Amino acid sequence: MIPKEQRIDAALEKYLAATPSLQEEISALDASEQKQEVQWAFEDEADSRGLEHWELVLEFVAETPEELKTMRLEVYQEVAEALGMDLPEYLELNEIEI
Incomplete structure (x- = not known):
């Protein structure tokens, strides 16, 4: 990666x-x-x-779909942390399906 x-x-x-x-x-x-x-x-x-x-x-x-998914999750995790939220809460609030 x-x-x-x-x-x-x-x-x-x-x-x-x-x-x-x-x-x-x-x-x-x-x-x-x-x-x-x-x-x-x-x-x-x-x-x-x-x-x-x-x-x-x-x-x-991204070299594979799995790598793309992993990198997207990293970004979502960073944003969630910056907002003081946990990842599942952030994903649900933004209607993001993984």
């Missing part, structure tokens, strides 16, 4: 590799502009799929 701090960069790399039209579109830009354009396109892709940005990141970096 990819460490949390590396997931966004890995997802952006995979997204760019899977999107040749975007590669061509940004080829004339400098590196920082390319990175920004890829981030914006990635966010637009998440929106078009009805996903949060972090959800699309996980979909791109």
